[in-house]
Amino acid sequence: MSGYDFRAIEARWQRRWDERRTFRTPGPGDEGFRPDQPKFYVLDMFPYPSGAGLHVGHPLGYIATDIVARYKRMRGFNVLHPMGFDAFGLPAEQYAIEHGIHPRETTLRNIETMRRQLRALGLSYDWEREIATIDPRYYRWTQWIFLQMFGSWFDPEARRARPIAELEQELAAGRRWVAEDGALVAPGTEGARPWTDLDETARRDVLDAHRLAYVDEVPVNWCPALGTVLANEEVTAEGRSERGNHPVYRRPLRQWMLRITAYAERLLEDLDLVDWPEPIKLLQRNWIGRSEGAEAVFRIDGSGEPVRVFTTRPDTLFGATYMVLAPEHPLVESITAPERREAVEAYRREAARKSDVARQAETKAKTGVDTGARAINPVSGERIPVFIADYVLMGYGTGAIMAVPAHDQRDFEFALAFGLPLRAVVRPDEAWLRAHAPDALADAGADALAEAYVRDPAAFGEAFTGEGVAIQSTRDDLALDGLPTPEAKARITEWLERRGLGRGRVQYKLRDWLFSRQRYWGEPFPILWDESGRPVPVPEDELPVELPEMDDFRPSASDDPTPALARAPESWRIVRRGDRVLRRELNTMPQWAGSCWYYLRFIDPRNDERLVDPERERYFMQPRGVDLYVGGVEHAVLHLLYARFWHKVLYDLGHVSTPEPFGRLFNQGYILAWAYVDERGVYVPADEVEERDGRFWWKGREVTRSYGKMGKSLKNAVSPDEMCAEYGCDTLRLYEMFMGPLEASKPWNTRDVVGVHRFLQRLWRNLVDERGGGLRVTDEPADDALRRLLHRTIAQVTESMERLGFNTAIARLIELNNALVPLERVPREVAEPLVLMLAPMAPHIAEELWERLGHDSSLAFAPWPEADPRWLAVESVELVVQVLGKVRGKVEVPAGADERTAREAAQAHPNVARHLEGRTVRKVIYVPGKLINFVAS
RNA sequence: GCGAAAGUGGCGGAACUGGUAGACGCGCAAGAUUUAGGAUCUUGUGGCCUGACGGCCGUGGGGGUUCGAGUCCCCCCUUUCGCACCA
Known part of the structure; x- marks a missing residue:
């Protein structure tokens, strides 16, 4: 019996790779490291070990990166291809709570299962580099990075993070003063004070307020059901938690924040440095949401209280006929007229009840309340009403x-609803006017239309928000009339600045990152609180601050946010330093923290002296960071933005050598599968559904077929374990890659798996005599036609591998293999390259055949076959002959034939000839090697 | 509403800078082999017309550029995803 026994082959080779440490990647300083070798860092997005185990959709990206890793090794690269586990966070904790087991236990078990499943796929990870975020030796450095942020500030002039001590020095030296609102300003600025005028408390306040990690009271998304605060990114458009779909409420809370907004501009600009899919870059750009405009100051009539507004259209300032404050605006309290107080309070209460997102999800009908206050339009001098309305955030x-x-x-809709006046200050183009003119003006001329518009803009049905020419916008010392919008913007901004009434400003949608969670299962903050309520960093040599052992780790589901760690033993919570009593920070870090920097730790996973050794970091990260990073689009904003932010902070502080972490990003598609719902609309297990005459039945009941992402919720998951058992993991790997392009989402069809399985069996039979078990390979040369096919295949497969086109690479290998079927004996000069080219995709069968071909070392580092140009050239070609663009025949001509x-x-x-009969040939188009086209009358 | 991606046989999908549409695989059909089933091998397989040679149509729909369009341009339709009062 010498058939293709994939079970024995796969088990044997996986064991050998392990025993021989085949995929160990030496770095600088390691035994066996070769500094002359180029590196290639290929990384999968950090998986989260869930309790359910893997389905065949999960390893799609892992298989792809593994193929790249194996291919690059054969091309002489020192390939860093690590794997680890992101294991802190809500899902693990929820799972643990549901099963009444400590999260550490369930998490470790889940990791175990996942590691076993991954290993069964024959992925060539360097498992000696495995890391997990829950390991104190790992999160020690997560905490260390937090301290780096706590110990630095963002210098807007240098546009980078610097140690906070340098800020203190600059302040002490009088190079900067502190404004009333705490901002850093030039010495001598009106209302600002020098460092020497501040007492110790004020100084600490200033420094603390400028740290990259700072504490602030902010409105947060509080989710009572989960017992924690969530980031904006973790709340859905419906105002519910992304995980668990629980209601989320807004409330103010003192929280740790990370100053990601300081990096908005660089996060935006540096997208130009990376090779990422354009849609992902766009997603990030939209998320950062940069807009240019100006800030202008309006004063409240009477009190003179200044109200600052931001606008992208300062050129329309003359058209501002009222103001709106957000219901939570701090000035509302003081400006509201006594007789309006009751209505204003009622509206504010109503708005506070709803979360930011829930508020926006509601109808677009505008609501609001007049505060009774009046403000002065700084250019027109008009008294205008001040409203509060929830359409302002x-x-x-x-x-x-x-x-x-x-x-x-x-504003147009609000003004109509509240009977407020409109004032046209931009003249629209004629086309817009005509398209929006009321019926009565259907025949009016251009001038008449413009006049009508100025008289009554509301009659045109909607606001004109485009660019045009300024009108009705002139006063004694400021003339905008006649200026096109961009110039009008520039002119008025300059005027505002000169008069101290405002300045040009860039605004971002991006908010600072809310970094505290009230859950147990996360990294503790390396922070202590002193008697006066100030944060004190834990000294570096005391890291890590380990998560205390607790029996009751459940969150406190209540309306009042209480961190789970508040119930930790007092011995953990209270720290004595001499005669000082310090209390530990009780919040934990959010899910994303550990995955923000794991790619760096893989480079030097066991280093207890530093985050990562600088020499190793430079070797594996230069010049553009991770060379290939593969994962799903769902991480387009959160993980990828947070990681870039942390990386830039580390870069500024000199801990890493590249401005960006991930040079090239690739998003794999999803695996979809049929799913079935019964008459109640409930999903039934897809593997128990039977098909009869095009209809679908489950336990005798008819069900309807739908379609979606493979997973637990649709009950349509297929486990890789089943596939490996039935067909082997080489077949599974091959099938997943053969399904279609990596970036496309495509449907799983177990029935189709036999196709690639047959290919492997046929390959086996081509090279191995099934009866005797001997080789069917001969040292005699291949004939010219086969040799040409071989070299063309090498060229095409190589090209496909370079662009991650694994589906077409496999198709070419199948073709080559099919060409060997009729042969009595297979020439070694074909068999060997075929096996080598298959090796990255189906490594076990390839190793086995390689060994049987007489090689005693692994093909993992065997050189990739090279196509010989001599055999790529052909001496005659089939020329397509067209008459008037239609194919009428084919002729064989010598390769370099002249016209x-x-x-x-x-x-x-x-x-x-028949088609040309009776016609005159007017023109002949000849594309050598391709076609000849006769253009005839 | 705004933005992005994608629509090719019964199915998954190929097709480089415009140059034979449907590679490769599944499925299906016929044949060979086999006690049978399975497996394997051979051949065929976009639709329509034709005994055959061959012809006509065909890449979501409609127009255009070109000797020639799945590929380029304009309009429209459908699906999926992201954002959504961001001033």
Whole structure:
């Protein structure tokens, strides 16, 4: 018996790779490291070990990266291809709570299962580099990075993070003063004070307020069911938690924040440095949401209280006929007129009940309340009403707007609902006017239309928000009339600045990252609180701050946010330093923390002296970071933005050598599968559904077929374990890659798996005599045609591998293999390259055949076959002959045939001659090697 | 509403800078082999017309550029994804 016994072969080779440490990757300083070798860092997105185990959709990306890793090794690269586990966070903890087991236990068990499943796929990870975020030796450095952020500030002039001590020095030296609101300003600025005027408390306040990690009271998304606060990114558009779909409420809370907004500009700009899919870059750009405009100051009539607004259209300032503050705006309290107080309070209460997101999800009908206050338009001098309305968000800009109803759709709707005046200050183009003119003006001329618009912009049905020419925007010392919008913007911004009434400003949608969670299963903060309520960093040599052992680790599901660690033993919570009593920070870090920097730790996973050794970091990260990073689009903003942010901080502080972590990113598609619902709309197990006459039945009941992402919720998951058992993991690997392009989402079809399985069996039979078990391979040379096919295949497969086109690479290998079927004996010069080319995709069978071909070392480092150009050239080609663009025949001509030869051969073709009969050839198009086209009358 | 990606046989999908549409695989059909089933091998397989040679149509729909369009341009339809009062 010498058939293709994949079970024995796969087990044997997986064991050998392990025993021989085949995929150990030496780095600088390690035994066996070769500094002359180029590196290639290929990385999968950090998986989260869930309790359910893997389904065949999960390893799609892992198989792809493994193929790249194996291919690159054969091309002489020192390949870093590690794997680890992101294991802190909500899902693990939820799972643990549901099963009443400590999260550490369930997490370790899940990791175990996942590691076993991954190993069964024959992935060539360097398992000696495995890391897990829950390991204190790992999270020690997560905490260390947090301390780096706590110990630095962002210098807006240098546009980078610097140690906070340097800020202190600059302040002490008088190079910067501190403004009333705590901002750093130039010495001598009005209202600002020098360092020497500040007492110790004030100084600490200033420094603490400038740290990259700082504490602030902010409105948060509080999820009582999960017992924790969530980041904006973790809340859905419906105002529910992304995990678990529980309601989320807004409330103010003192929280740790990370100053990611300081990096908004660089996060945006540096997208130009990376090779990422354009849609992902766009997603990040939109998330950062940069907009240019100006800030302007309006003063409240009477009190003179300044209200700052942000606008992208400062050119429409003359058209501001009212103002709106967000309901939570701090000035509402003081400016509201006594007789309006009750209505204003009622509206504010109503708004506070709803979360930011829930508020936005509701109808677009505009609501609001007049505060009774009046403000002065700084350019027109008009007294205008001040409203509060929930269409203005406290979290964006200044939380207050100038409303220009003629040129902003939201303001337009609000003005109509509340009977507020509109004032046109931009003249629209004629096309817009005509398209929006009321019926009565259907025949009006251009001037009449423009006049009508100025008289009554509301009659045109919607706000004109485009660019145009400024009108009705002139006063004694400022003339905008006649200026196109961009110039009008520049002119008025300059005027505002000169008069101290405002300045140009860039605004981002991106908010600072809310970094505290109240859950147990996360990294503790390396922070202590002193008697006066100030944060004190835990000294580096005391790291890690280990998570205390607790029997009751459940979150406190309540309306009042209480960290789970509040119930930790007092011996953990209270730290005595001499006669000082310090309390530990009780929040933990969010899910994303550990995955923000894991790619760095893989480079030097056992280093207890530093985060990563600089020499190793440079070797594996230069020049553009991770060379290939593969994962799903779902991480387009959160993980990828957070990781870039941390990386830039580490870069600024000199701990890493590249400005970006991931040079090339690739998003794999999803694996979809049929799913079935019964008459109640409930999903039934897809593997128990039977098909009869095009209809679907489950336990005798008819069910309807639907379609979706493979997973637990649709009950349509297929386990890799079943596939490996039935067909072997080489077949599974091959099938997943053969399904279609890596980036596409495509349907799983177990029935189709036999196709690639047959290919492997046929390959086996081509090289191994099934009866005797001997080789069917001969040292005699291949004939010319086969040799040509071989070299063409090498060229095509190589090209496919370079662009991750594994589906087409496999197709070419199948073709080559099919060509060997009729042969009595297979020439070694074909068999060996075929096995080598298959090796990255189906490594076990390839190793086995390689050994049987007489090689005693693994093919993992065997050189990739090279196509010989001599055998790529052909001496004759089949030329397509067209008449008037339609194919009428094919003729064989010598490869370099000139036009006359080709033309004569073509015209001699009977069918071509027939079509040319009675016509005059006007023109001949000849594409050498491809076709010849006769253009005839 | 705004933005992005994608629509090719019964199915998954190929097709480089415009140059034979449907590679490769599944499925299906016929034949060979086999006691049978399975496996294997051979041949065929976009639709329509034709005994055959061959012809006509065909890449979501409609127009255009070109000797020639799945590929380039314009309009429209459908699906999926992301964002969604961001001033």
